[in-house]
Amino acid sequence: MSVTLHDVARAAGVSIKTVSNVINDYPHVRADTRARVHEAIEQLGYQPNLSARSLRSGRTGAIALALPELSLSYFAELADSVIEAAERVGQFVIIEQTGGDRERELQLLSSWRRKMTDGLIFSPLGMGMDDAAHLDVAYPLVLLGERIFDGPTDHVTMRNVEAARAATEFLIARGRRRVAIVGAHEGEVIGSAGLRLRGYLEALEAAGIPYDERIVVHTTLWHRANGATAMRELLARDVEFDAVFGFNDTLALGAMRVLQVAGYRVPEDVSVIGFDDLDEAMYSLPSLTTVNPGRSEIAEVAVRSLTERIEANGDTEVPPRLHLAQFRIVERESTATA
Amino acid sequence: MSVTLHDVARAAGVSIKTVSNVINDYPHVRADTRARVHEAIEQLGYQPNLSARSLRSGRTGAIALALPELSLSYFAELADSVIEAAERVGQFVIIEQTGGDRERELQLLSSWRRKMTDGLIFSPLGMGMDDAAHLDVAYPLVLLGERIFDGPTDHVTMRNVEAARAATEFLIARGRRRVAIVGAHEGEVIGSAGLRLRGYLEALEAAGIPYDERIVVHTTLWHRANGATAMRELLARDVEFDAVFGFNDTLALGAMRVLQVAGYRVPEDVSVIGFDDLDEAMYSLPSLTTVNPGRSEIAEVAVRSLTERIEANGDTEVPPRLHLAQFRIVERESTATA
DNA sequence: AGACATGTGTGCAACGTTGTAGAGTCAGGA
DNA sequence: TCCTGACTCTACAACGTTGCACACATGTCT
Numbered sequence: 001m002s003v004t005l006h007d008v009a010r011a012a013g014v015s016i017k018t019v020s021n022v023i024n025d026y027p028h029v030r031a032d033t034r035a036r037v038h039e040a041i042e043q044l045g046y047q048p049n050l051s052a053r054s055l056r057s058g059r060t061g062a063i064a065l066a067l068p069e070l071s072l073s074y075f076a077e078l079a080d081s082v083i084e085a086a087e088r089v090g091q092f093v094i095i096e097q098t099g100g101d102r103e104r105e106l107q108l109l110s111s112w113r114r115k116m117t118d119g120l121i122f123s124p125l126g127m128g129m130d131d132a133a134h135l136d137v138a139y140p141l142v143l144l145g146e147r148i149f150d151g152p153t154d155h156v157t158m159r160n161v162e163a164a165r166a167a168t169e170f171l172i173a174r175g176r177r178r179v180a181i182v183g184a185h186e187g188e189v190i191g192s193a194g195l196r197l198r199g200y201l202e203a204l205e206a207a208g209i210p211y212d213e214r215i216v217v218h219t220t221l222w223h224r225a226n227g228a229t230a231m232r233e234l235l236a237r238d239v240e241f242d243a244v245f246g247f248n249d250t251l252a253l254g255a256m257r258v259l260q261v262a263g264y265r266v267p268e269d270v271s272v273i274g275f276d277d278l279d280e281a282m283y284s285l286p287s288l289t290t291v292n293p294g295r296s297e298i299a300e301v302a303v304r305s306l307t308e309r310i311e312a313n314g315d316t317e318v319p320p321r322l323h324l325a326q327f328r329i330v331e332r333e334s335t336a337t338a
Numbered sequence: 339m340s341v342t343l344h345d346v347a348r349a350a351g352v353s354i355k356t357v358s359n360v361i362n363d364y365p366h367v368r369a370d371t372r373a374r375v376h377e378a379i380e381q382l383g384y385q386p387n388l389s390a391r392s393l394r395s396g397r398t399g400a401i402a403l404a405l406p407e408l409s410l411s412y413f414a415e416l417a418d419s420v421i422e423a424a425e426r427v428g429q430f431v432i433i434e435q436t437g438g439d440r441e442r443e444l445q446l447l448s449s450w451r452r453k454m455t456d457g458l459i460f461s462p463l464g465m466g467m468d469d470a471a472h473l474d475v476a477y478p479l480v481l482l483g484e485r486i487f488d489g490p491t492d493h494v495t496m497r498n499v500e501a502a503r504a505a506t507e508f509l510i511a512r513g514r515r516r517v518a519i520v521g522a523h524e525g526e527v528i529g530s531a532g533l534r535l536r537g538y539l540e541a542l543e544a545a546g547i548p549y550d551e552r553i554v555v556h557t558t559l560w561h562r563a564n565g566a567t568a569m570r571e572l573l574a575r576d577v578e579f580d581a582v583f584g585f586n587d588t589l590a591l592g593a594m595r596v597l598q599v600a601g602y603r604v605p606e607d608v609s610v611i612g613f614d615d616l617d618e619a620m621y622s623l624p625s626l627t628t629v630n631p632g633r634s635e636i637a638e639v640a641v642r643s644l645t646e647r648i649e650a651n652g653d654t655e656v657p658p659r660l661h662l663a664q665f666r667i668v669e670r671e672s673t674a675t676a
Numbered sequence: 677a678g679a680c681a682t683g684t685g686t687g688c689a690a691c692g693t694t695g696t697a698g699a700g701t702c703a704g705g706a
Numbered sequence: 707t708c709c710t711g712a713c714t715c716t717a718c719a720a721c722g723t724t725g726c727a728c729a730c731a732t733g734t735c736t
Contacts, residue, residue, distance in 0.1 A: 051392035052722035076414030390692035
């Protein structure tokens with residue numbers, strides 16, 4: 001069937017162990033032996049059997065990336081970055097979609113599928129603070145996002161509070177005093193929505209602007225449709241506002257569309273800012289000012305942390321680390337001075 | 339370390355083979371033995387070692403999905419569907435990104451990474467007709483898209499010609515006679531661009547409308563930026579047109595934005611239609627009329643074909659099949675009667 | 677010369693699973 | 707009674723790889 005070490009060994013006139021040694025760059029192999037083996041490998045087109053190697057070594061060479069849904073552009077772009085980063089360190093990526101559902105997230109953490117991968121990069125959405133204990137797992141795990149703090153795991157995420165504060169201040173600096181929020185989550189403290197709201201509040205306070213809950217709209221999800229619905233609700237409330245901070249780009253784009261249909265000019269009447277810097281933010285009409293949260297940095301660091309943990313092989317001398325990526329505000333056409 | 343068949347066997351007081359038999363639903367096991375084994379499995383939390391199973395059986399349980407780029411919404415949504423479909427038949431999906439680069443595509447076809455997966459679902463972009471021979475590989479392969487015909491492989495794709503013809507006729511039926519194209523590929527015949535152009539030409543001919551190459555704009559890629567650039571070029575040509583057919587949604591959205599900035603009203607002055615039915619087509623301003631190419635059907639059929647091939651295990655009695663998914667036109671706001 | 681380190685290569689066992697062949701038991705029919 | 711076949715379970719040997727222990731050669735230092 002397939003070419004194995006045995007075939008190569010026979011062709012090169014050495015033992016299979018020597019072939020194995022050559023492949024694994026074991027140093028004590030004579031140059032000419034090494035050459036002979038390499039030649040035989042070349043000639044026969046030998047490719048190592050990953051299953052056998054995994055069985056022996058306990059490593060599979062694959063990492064899992066669990067996220068809510070690839071159809072959400074943010075996660076698609078994140079997956080892109082993670083796959084790139086993983087490829088650079090010679091790992092495959094297996095993607096699992098949770099739909100943001102708590103049950104599926106918990107299931108996934110202890111699924112037999114974990115055996116197939118060396119580690120997991122996990123972006124939870126449905127799980128809450130109470131579920132932190134579930135994260136104490138026996139395999140390398142890196143968490144993205146921040147629904148759960150103080151877990152026993154490495155953590156890579158964006159500077160939600162600072163970035164949201166910066167976004168709000170960006171609007172305030174351009175003369176906006178009534179900044180509406182689209183995408184808040186009722187009572188949430190530690191999720192992205194909670195943190196971004198905190199940044200918003202900090203900015204308001206620093207500027208001496210009173211908080212008005214009437215211009216804060218809650219949504220369950222962060223899809224375009226939710227942004228649109230939220231904006232309809234906001235308009236129905238009939239309170240004044242001169243800017244909108246969408247807690248992500250899709251929310252902002254959905255909201256912006258409804259605003260425009262309702263006859264508001266963006267950015268003149270209402271400035272709009274988003275969060276994520278999706279590719280499409282560049283091509284909306286008007287193009288969307290947004291926060292670039294440092295996605296590729298997040299992917300890069302997550303993969304690096306995970307492979308470090310994998311290589312440390314459970315020797316947990318390094319305590320859980322938290323990495324916060326650099327953000328920056330990308331100014332486009334949807335914001336202007338009042 | 340980890341719980342193995344041996345541990346379960348000891349706990350249940352049977353041989354490991356019996357445990358294996360229970361797990362694999364071998365029928366000749368007494369009910370009470372089966373129960374005892376199941377109990378032991380439950381108690382110990384046994385999970386089979388996939389590497390060992392792969393080594394023994396030659397199957398890995400994973401399939402690879404190779405596509406240009408997850409950042410392109412179409413492929414992200416396709417990947418979403420493929421992962422869903424694969425999960426239903428108990429397979430993992432490993433995603434590989436080619437960037438649409440021919441070299442990387444060819445490399446990927448013979449990469450040692452193929453050993454890690456039972457089969458490949460491949461959406462090539464850079465490869466051309468001359469590369470058909472490279473597709474004659476020793477593992478199960480299903481091709482998406484149609485840059486290469488008459489290969490020795492299963493093929494799942496959309497009805498490009500009919501759908502493009504239908505889209506064009508949709509515009510013509512609404513009184514448009516000057517339908518511009520955004521996204522054609524110079525000289526291409528068998529790719530999506532070539533086929534969609536053919537559908538366009540068929541529709542023109544059927545309606546007795548002369549072809550005017552001045553309103554056909556070529557692009558290299560199909561990103562938003564290309565749509566925007568193409569539309570600027572079209573406007574610069576200063577020829578009349580009353581509709582735009584973007585060969586995909588991102589092109590159409592990019593083009594629509596430039597149109598609007600230039601002062602044209604969509605759909606009154608210019609109607610715009612896209613292709614793909616991305617989620618965001620629903621939330622642009624105006625929302626985009628487009629062709630839904632049957633993405634989930636494509637994913638479903640591709641996974642099913644591949645698993646059939648995998649299970650047939652090389653017994654190639656079934657000849658290469660071609661499946662064309664159903665399409666339908668989704669009418670939204672970007673098109674109207676002249 | 678002897679002791680010792682270093683370089684080069686090998687054989688064996690093991691990773692955890694499943695296919696094959698076969699041993700033992702039991703019921704039913706000749 | 708014996709034979710046959712079905713049922714139930716088991717031992718053994720693989721799948722292809724790598725860690726370990728060791729054998730042997732060669733060089734280096736007392």
